[in-house]
Amino acid sequence: MVVLTKLQQTETLSDRAYRELKRAIIQGEFLPGDPLPEESVAAMLGISRTPLRKAITRLAYDGLIVLETGKKARVAEYSLVDLDHFLQLRQLLEPFNAQQIASYITDEQLDELEQLIQVQKEAIEQHDMYQFIESDSQFHIQLAEINRNHKLREFIEQLNTNFYRNYLILSGTLEEYAAIAFSEHLPIIEALRHRQPEQAGEAMKIHIQNIEARLKPVAQEE
Amino acid sequence: MVVLTKLQQTETLSDRAYRELKRAIIQGEFLPGDPLPEESVAAMLGISRTPLRKAITRLAYDGLIVLETGKKARVAEYSLVDLDHFLQLRQLLEPFNAQQIASYITDEQLDELEQLIQVQKEAIEQHDMYQFIESDSQFHIQLAEINRNHKLREFIEQLNTNFYRNYLILSGTLEEYAAIAFSEHLPIIEALRHRQPEQAGEAMKIHIQNIEARLKPVAQEE
């Protein structure tokens, strides 16, 4: 007898509100500090406050929204110190991840990563910086999704989501770095392709160190 | 002119529900797999479903509760694989934390840690294993609270909360290890007391490696 896992039930309004709000915040449609009054946001989404409140609670846990009892929720604002903190943790977790998955990544997964690399290349050629950042972030998140350690996946995803949302805002001079960042992804893929844990970890470590180095000058300007 | 930060407003019913449920789950009053129907849990707490739902959403993010659309929430069940995953991350994050805080920990903070150590000692003498685990977990969480990296604090707290809740259940033979675990805390404090980052990180690394080693035999029995 064939056993299939039942398909997940229809997405709830709350889930959709969560996805849509998350997207809007990441893409900068709501800016850091913007207030998010429940009634009006719910009206925008065409739902009531109840499902929205759950979505807001989740976004607060993701670090995208700040909640204070009795006050309006607002889009989180990050300082450069926060970004540095995120990078410290990425520096710790992402090379570890790259090293681990090198031993069990599949060819299909490698192909999907190559596709993302391709998207990045095109984004650079078309000077579409939003697309670049989006696919860059996606590259790191997708690498994490391969790991069997679910908590690690969660952590890396959270760090990247928080980080890239702000990277977009901070780095006006991003364009010149995009090509470099892109080129650093190649040795990571290469090491994974050859199932070399050490090299994959090392390549990721170098990449994130460089992200940090590239962010520093921007921080100086402030 | 003297400026004081305004005191936080009264805790909401939702916050209290969150704290109370978290406590009940960690202390084993609800067991892994137990269903948590909103209506009855709300009735137990003497509140309505609305504030409870927010508490449940938060506990789900903490990993203490599992939510599936349309189904009853239930207390999360962890496998030994999950525990191993938590330990891998603690292995990465906690030595890093110990190393960082060594350079700026205050004497007051060290004193508070010493007090926790004292509680642990007493718990062992009185064979109060629940108290021991509680204060052991608290020791690690309190070390994280000192770090200025807020995300790191969050991650370590989450890992410890999830870990210790299950440790209690898994380790019937805990008593013989409690004294050893306790003794491993001493060099950590000692290194912090002398503001030696390297040694603090190393002591924490050894400690967590040993936790892992002690858990392995238990895993074999299963």
Place this chain on the structure above:
DNA sequence: ATACAGGATCCTGTATACAGAAAGTACTAA
């Protein structure tokens, strides 16, 4: 007995109502 169908029951997801806190506004006094 075992498997299945139908119905009753329980429970979640959602909308809505309302009290009291927060925020905004306009008016008064210096």
Place this chain on the structure above:
DNA sequence: TTAGTACTTTCTGTATACAGGATCCTGTAT
């Protein structure tokens, strides 16, 4: 003009109602 105060509006926190899905129970057919 500025500071302060009373009033109004807005908004959150909470309770509650209800529809439809999930679950459980019962009885029937194999």
